[in-house]
Amino acid sequence: MKTLMAAVMVAALAWTGSALAAERPRCAVPDYLLLSEYRLNRVFAAVSKQPQASLRIAVLGTGSSALAGPDGPSSAYPARLEASLNQRLSGVPVKVITLLRTRMTAEDLSKDMGRLLVDERPDLVIWQTGTIDAIRRIDPDNFKTALEEGVERLHNGGADVILMNMQYSPRTESMIQVGPYADVMRAVAQHYEIPLFDRLGIMRHWSDVGAFDLYAAGKDNVLAARVHDCIGRAIATLIIDSGRLQAFQLRAAQ
Amino acid sequence: MHSPVVVATTTGRDLRLDLFRGIALWLIFLDHIPSNVVSWITIRNYGFSDATEIFIFISGYTAAFVYGRAMRERGFVVSGARILRRAWQIYVAHIFLFAIYMAEISYVATSFENPLYAEEMNILDFLQNPDQTIIQALLLKFKPANMDVLPLYIVLLLWFPPILWLLQRVPTAALAVSVAIYVAAWHFNLNLASYPSGVWYFNPFAWQLLFVFGAWCALGGATRLGPVLRSRVTLWIALAYIAFAFVIALTWYVPGLTRYVHLPTWVENVIYPIDKTNLDVLRFAHFIALATVTVRFVPRDWPRLNSRWLRPAIVCGQHSLEIFCLGVFLAFAAHFAMVEVSGEVWMQFLVSALGIMIMVATATLIAWYKSLEGRSPTARPKQADADLAGGEA
Numbered sequence: 001m002k003t004l005m006a007a008v009m010v011a012a013l014a015w016t017g018s019a020l021a022a023e024r025p026r027c028a029v030p031d032y033l034l035l036s037e038y039r040l041n042r043v044f045a046a047v048s049k050q051p052q053a054s055l056r057i058a059v060l061g062t063g064s065s066a067l068a069g070p071d072g073p074s075s076a077y078p079a080r081l082e083a084s085l086n087q088r089l090s091g092v093p094v095k096v097i098t099l100l101r102t103r104m105t106a107e108d109l110s111k112d113m114g115r116l117l118v119d120e121r122p123d124l125v126i127w128q129t130g131t132i133d134a135i136r137r138i139d140p141d142n143f144k145t146a147l148e149e150g151v152e153r154l155h156n157g158g159a160d161v162i163l164m165n166m167q168y169s170p171r172t173e174s175m176i177q178v179g180p181y182a183d184v185m186r187a188v189a190q191h192y193e194i195p196l197f198d199r200l201g202i203m204r205h206w207s208d209v210g211a212f213d214l215y216a217a218g219k220d221n222v223l224a225a226r227v228h229d230c231i232g233r234a235i236a237t238l239i240i241d242s243g244r245l246q247a248f249q250l251r252a253a254q
Numbered sequence: 255m256h257s258p259v260v261v262a263t264t265t266g267r268d269l270r271l272d273l274f275r276g277i278a279l280w281l282i283f284l285d286h287i288p289s290n291v292v293s294w295i296t297i298r299n300y301g302f303s304d305a306t307e308i309f310i311f312i313s314g315y316t317a318a319f320v321y322g323r324a325m326r327e328r329g330f331v332v333s334g335a336r337i338l339r340r341a342w343q344i345y346v347a348h349i350f351l352f353a354i355y356m357a358e359i360s361y362v363a364t365s366f367e368n369p370l371y372a373e374e375m376n377i378l379d380f381l382q383n384p385d386q387t388i389i390q391a392l393l394l395k396f397k398p399a400n401m402d403v404l405p406l407y408i409v410l411l412l413w414f415p416p417i418l419w420l421l422q423r424v425p426t427a428a429l430a431v432s433v434a435i436y437v438a439a440w441h442f443n444l445n446l447a448s449y450p451s452g453v454w455y456f457n458p459f460a461w462q463l464l465f466v467f468g469a470w471c472a473l474g475g476a477t478r479l480g481p482v483l484r485s486r487v488t489l490w491i492a493l494a495y496i497a498f499a500f501v502i503a504l505t506w507y508v509p510g511l512t513r514y515v516h517l518p519t520w521v522e523n524v525i526y527p528i529d530k531t532n533l534d535v536l537r538f539a540h541f542i543a544l545a546t547v548t549v550r551f552v553p554r555d556w557p558r559l560n561s562r563w564l565r566p567a568i569v570c571g572q573h574s575l576e577i578f579c580l581g582v583f584l585a586f587a588a589h590f591a592m593v594e595v596s597g598e599v600w601m602q603f604l605v606s607a608l609g610i611m612i613m614v615a616t617a618t619l620i621a622w623y624k625s626l627e628g629r630s631p632t633a634r635p636k637q638a639d640a641d642l643a644g645g646e647a
Contacts, residue, residue: 032510063373103376135379139452169374170597171366173288174589175359176377177399187527204289207597215597217366224370 026211027230029202034234035241036195042160043243046123047092053248055085057239058120058159059098060109061128064167066100067224075225080232088236090250097122105133106143110150117157125154126197126235128164130181140180147188161194162238168203170215195242197235203227267319269559269568270552275312276571276617279581280610281305286400286585289592291599292606299507301499302528302540306403310461311541313407313574314468321418322473334415341411345394347579348404352391355398358586362593380450390449397448400582402455409446409458410465417466421473429475432466435459440532453531460533464541483546492543499540566614573620577613584609 046055059065059078067076082096099116101109106129116122127150133143147163154161165185166178182200189196207214212227240249281296282305298304317337324333363378380396381387390396394405420428438444439459446454471479482488502525505511528534558564570577588605595601 063376064371068369068372102373103379131373132376132379135374135376136450137380137448137452138450139448142451167371167374169371170289171362171368171371171593172374172377174286174586175362175399176374214370215593216368217593219367219369221369224368227370 027206027226027234029205029234029237033198033201033205034238036238038189038193038195038242040124040160040162040195040239040243042123042158043239044245047089047243047245047248053092055089055092055094055124056120056122057081057085057094057096057124057126058116058122059096059100059126059128060112060116061098061100061126061164062104062109062132063100063102064131065098065128066102067221067228069221071221071225075228077228077231077235080229081235082232084233084236085239088240088250089245089248092248103132105136105138105146106130106150107138107146110146110153113150113153113157117154117159122159124160124162124239126162126164127151127154128199130178130185131166131176134166134176134178134181137177140184143181144184144188147185148191151188151192151194155192160243161192162197162235162242163189163194164197164235165200168200168207168214170207171217195238197238199231202231202234206230268554270548270554270556271312271316272568272571273559273564274308274548274571275316275574276567276569276577278305278308278312279570279574279577279613280567282309282403282578283581283585283609283613284606286582287588287592287602287605287609289597289602290588290606291602297544299503301496301503301544302534303537303544306456307464307533307537307541309403309574309578310406310410310464311468311545312571314410314465315472317411317414317465318418318421318469318472321414322422322469325418325422330415330419333418337411337414337418341408344404344408344411344575347575348394348401348408349392351401351404351579351582352398354583354586355401358590359398387449393449395447395449397455400585403578405454406456406458406461410462413458413462414465414469418469421466421469425470425473425475429466429470432463432470436463436533445531455531457532460531464533464538483549488546489550492546495539495543496547499536499543566610566617569617569621570613573617576620577617580613580616581609584612 043055047053059081065076065078066072073079076098078096078098082094085092085094085096097120099112099120101112109127109129113125116125129147130143151161151163163185165182169176178200182198186196186198203212203214206212206227211230212223214227216223240246281298284290284293285296285298285305287293293299296305321333321337324336359377363375366375387396394408397405417428417432420431436459439457444459445457448454467475476483501515502517505515505517525536528536530537559568588609591605592601
């Protein structure tokens with residue numbers, strides 16, 4: 001009888017366990033991949049400012065920060081990030097604007113920063129870069145210099161910075177060597193003590209655990225939109241954690 | 255089929271060289287397959303140096319062994335000409351691999367429609383100016399991913415005749431020249447230019463140190479170092495350094511370990527970045543430490559060297575140019591199979607195992623061809639022997 005009860009309990013526990021796992025979004029990210037020890041102080045100041053709290057975020061990036069098609073702008077990660085933050089932060093309107101420059105290297109992107117800072121006055125800039133530099137095989141030292149100049153320009157312009165690296169793209173992995181560029185981005189982020197959103201590691205994790213089939217070659221807009229939704233939510237979590245915004249978070253939306 | 259080993263042992267060839275070069279070729283192959291779980295076994299994850307160091311050192315050692323004898327017996331011009339012919343063969347092999355790479359990348363670029371990767375589909379961007387790019391590839395300035403080792407090897411061989419000449423007369427001076435070039439490369443940032451920008455991934459001015467050091471060891475340096483290598487103190491220093499490198503390497507891969515292994519900032523400032531392009535001193539020292547320990551526990555007359563279990567690695571090491579090129583191609587093919595069929599773990603094991611089996615089978619086949627040629631009545635036995643070894647320098 002005892003054995004039977006134990007068996008039933010184990011089965012019940014296993015069932016609740018799997019039910020909980022199923023409820024968790026498929027794109028869960030382990031903390032060590034996502035969270036950063038560095039703080040976003042300007043974000044905290046903007047959100048805690050009384051009486052008019054608000055948060056302005058600018059995404060500065062290349063083609064992989066966008067999706068094509070009529071639903072593209074609303075399904076790409078910048079829009080998903082905005083939706084996720086607005087849902088999770090109470091009483092803080094969040095605005096995410098994007099400045100996209102397709103086929104641009106880090107050096108090209110950093111030239112646009114002055115205007116971005118003046119026009120938009122963002123509290124936080126998410127700088128997505130590296131892919132084009134890797135494709136064109138720009139010298140990693142030049143890439144590093146461009147990154148450093150860009151980060152300093154953004155800091156001087158009064159914005160917090162998050163660096164975002166490349167996508168994990170298994171199909172082109174043997175042709176585009178992103179490794180050295182990802183290493184440079186990690187080093188620069190550490191040097192300036194700013195968070196790095198490790199898109200490469202996170203997407204690789206999703207691929208490894210089977211959350212998404214990133215090997216797919218076909219024209220699958222649903223997959224692309226899902227991945228971007230997950231990226232947007234993950235960045236929202238990083239911003240809340242690094243900006244110490246937990247106090248502003250709605251309990252229900254967690 | 256046993257002839258290569260028989261020939262090798264009778265001419266005093268050190269089978270350890272073939273064994274470890276063969277293993278290095280396997281490891282390079284495994285490391286070149288992206289997202290391959292099997293590459294966790296390769297040494298780059300457990301210390302500072304990787305299989306490239308083994309490959310370049312042993313290549314320098316065997317080049318000196320083979321061409322050094324040719325230079326003593328037939329003079330500078332003949333051996334120099336043979337070294338240049340070898341460099342030409344490697345150049346042709348490199349261009350052949352480039353053609354295969356172009357075929358693969360063009361196919362992938364046109365068959366890839368996933369909207370998530372619109373940006374990565376621009377992989378052919380580098381071909382915006384094909385006239386430029388292809389000429390730069392012929393000039394060894396444009397080198398696709400994973401194709402950096404052969405150009406390094408070509409440059410090392412082009413420079414080898416004079417250094418070999420000096421090594422045979424005043425070995426210490428040759429080594430001093432090599433060290434001076436290495437130091438100058440670091441001090442003045444010497445490197446060859448790449449296309450479209452940047453420098454060579456393997457800086458020949460730095461990596462020549464390992465090649466020349468290998469050659470120096472082959473021409474009597476190893477004997478001179480004997481007392482040092484046999485000392486207990488050396489062994490303990492080497493083991494301690496390997497352990498240190500192992501702990502540092504672990505912190506790269508095990509998140510959270512930094513909480514227990516906290517390096518003082520000044521240590522971090524000293525060791526990082528560990529520069530592969532310029533053959534960081536830490537990498538060089540790590541290779542020397544590994545070699546010291548290996549030489550101690552695997553003596554030249556180790557009976558197992560003739561065991562059939564080590565034959566597959568030895569036969570690969572004896573035909574290193576062919577097997578290296580095959581490995582680069584197989585890594586492309588393995589990745590292609592993973593992309594087209596499945597990228598799951600079982601597939602990663604399968605393509606890794608299959609690739610090594612193909613390398614071994616091909617090496618065995620080449621050995622068989624060479625043994626046929628060696629037995630043919632027109633070939634003088636001595637010539638065949640030089641070819642066997644000379645073909646592998």
